[in-house]
Amino acid sequence: MSGGERGRKLCLGTVQLGKKYGIANVIGRQPSREESFTLLKKALEKGISCFDTASVYGNSEDLLGDFRLAGREGVRIISKLPPGKNEDENAVLGELRTDLDRLHTKCIDCYLLHDAADMN
Secondary structure: OHHHHHHOEEEOHHHHHHHHOOOOOOOOOOOHHHHHHHHHHHHHHHOOEEEOOOOOOHHHHHHHOOOHOOOOOOOOEEEOOOOOOOOOOOHHHHHHHHHHHOOOOOOOOOEEEEOHHHHO
């Protein structure tokens, strides 16, 4: 991998697409569907191929799914298990299946714990 390729490995967090969030939210609202799609298109054009989302990010997973992000070559999607949803294997698998449905895909690249307290 060349130095230039290494420098382009970014992951875009999508919480602000799914809900009004953050002190850096200068528009003071959640972006529209069209604004979100424009941002996702620009990110892809700029070489961003990794996208971080979670079911607790409002409708972020739905937007990524409607944009058909998962079907694009080279795109990686990371999502997270909602806090407190680690009761048993069936609960975790149920949450994952719901996330996959929202993302319109059969698999994602990484599924993280959203809360370190859920490690046990």
